[in-house]
Amino acid sequence: MKQITIYIILILLFSCKEDDWRDNLNLGEIPLEIKKTHETLYKHQKENYIINNSSKTKEEAIVKYIQSMASHKNYSKYIFSKEEYIEIYLPNTIGYGTLLDTTYLDNYIEILLNRKEIAQDQLLSLVKDKKVTVERIEWSSSKPYRAIEGWKPKIFVTINKQPYTIDNIKQVVGHNGQFKVAIIAP
Numbered sequence: 001m002k003q004i005t006i007y008i009i010l011i012l013l014f015s016c017k018e019d020d021w022r023d024n025l026n027l028g029e030i031p032l033e034i035k036k037t038h039e040t041l042y043k044h045q046k047e048n049y050i051i052n053n054s055s056k057t058k059e060e061a062i063v064k065y066i067q068s069m070a071s072h073k074n075y076s077k078y079i080f081s082k083e084e085y086i087e088i089y090l091p092n093t094i095g096y097g098t099l100l101d102t103t104y105l106d107n108y109i110e111i112l113l114n115r116k117e118i119a120q121d122q123l124l125s126l127v128k129d130k131k132v133t134v135e136r137i138e139w140s141s142s143k144p145y146r147a148i149e150g151w152k153p154k155i156f157v158t159i160n161k162q163p164y165t166i167d168n169i170k171q172v173v174g175h176n177g178q179f180k181v182a183i184i185a186p
Contacts, residue, residue: 055179079181119185149174
């Protein structure tokens with residue numbers, strides 16, 4: 001039931017194609033309570049971060065994450081945790097016209113983590129206990145956010161000798177030579 005509610009919210013948020021809601025975003029009208037929760041994020045904005053269990057390249061970050069899911073061992077350490085979202089990702093992406101700009105932090109985190117859980121379940125059902133080889137990765141152009149940078153991958157894999165495309169991994173983040181899977185979603 002919770003997944004259906006999330007899908008309905010997401011469909012409603014992104015179904016209006018006529019106007020881009022980011023163009024009409026007026027941050028001056030945000031309720032005081034939301035502004036206060038954003039202050040928490042602003043306090044975490046820094047020039048330098050240490051990203052735990054990071055990789056040396058974007059590609060390595062993806063391979064580690066997918067391979068750890070296939071072996072079902074410690075895959076959660078190769079994707080941003082709730083703490084890393086709050087301390088690294090969200091402080092750098094606030095103000096860039098995302099849903100975060102107009103949503104209570106707790107609500108946004110809940111949506112983010114629910115989407116992450118759904119996507120992880122989907123990926124696990126695809127790769128768990130199977131021989132997975134990442135054949136190639138195509139990258140979108142990078143998107144800078146303050147101290148971090150994000151890339152959207154399109155991942156071509158072979159699973160038990162069958163070709164597949166993985167598109168649940170929505171963003172890999174890089175910072176000072178540290179790369180980690182940040183966003184996954186259905």
